[in-house]
Amino acid sequence: MTSKAIYSGNLRVESTHIKSGELIISDAPVDNKGKGAAFSPTDMLANSLASCLLTIMGIVAEGKNIDITGASAEVTKIMASHPRRVSAVEINVLMPELKIDDEVKRLLENAGRNCPVAKSIHPDIEQNIVFSW
Numbered sequence: 001m002t003s004k005a006i007y008s009g010n011l012r013v014e015s016t017h018i019k020s021g022e023l024i025i026s027d028a029p030v031d032n033k034g035k036g037a038a039f040s041p042t043d044m045l046a047n048s049l050a051s052c053l054l055t056i057m058g059i060v061a062e063g064k065n066i067d068i069t070g071a072s073a074e075v076t077k078i079m080a081s082h083p084r085r086v087s088a089v090e091i092n093v094l095m096p097e098l099k100i101d102d103e104v105k106r107l108l109e110n111a112g113r114n115c116p117v118a119k120s121i122h123p124d125i126e127q128n129i130v131f132s133w
Helices: 041-063 102-113 116-120
Strands: 003-009 012-017 023-027 072-080 085-094 126-132
Touching: 023 041, 041 072, 041 085, 041 102, 041 116, 102 126
Parallel strands: 085 126
Antiparallel strands: 003 012, 012 023, 072 085
């Protein structure tokens, strides 16, 4: 088992990561009867893409003895209706100043774009990822 999610009432869910005991709280968004007091489940989907691409880029960078500490991602989730769903995730990846050539930049970008979460998201969800070097 990876995690355990418990509905705690008032449109809130507490999820515990089994191995570490870390807790994530999700709340329904304001536009769907919630308080917006925490990440919504769809926020977490969008953020999971950013987290995964940065992690995979970090793994590839470490293999090349490159430190990408400080790399960040600004995430925007776009919702559609009928049916209500995530229609697009926009991510602006902000890379620290690195002394690497364009080939290595392309390698890191490709690793990020092909992370496991990116490959798991339904193809109807647009993934608009921009890298700022």
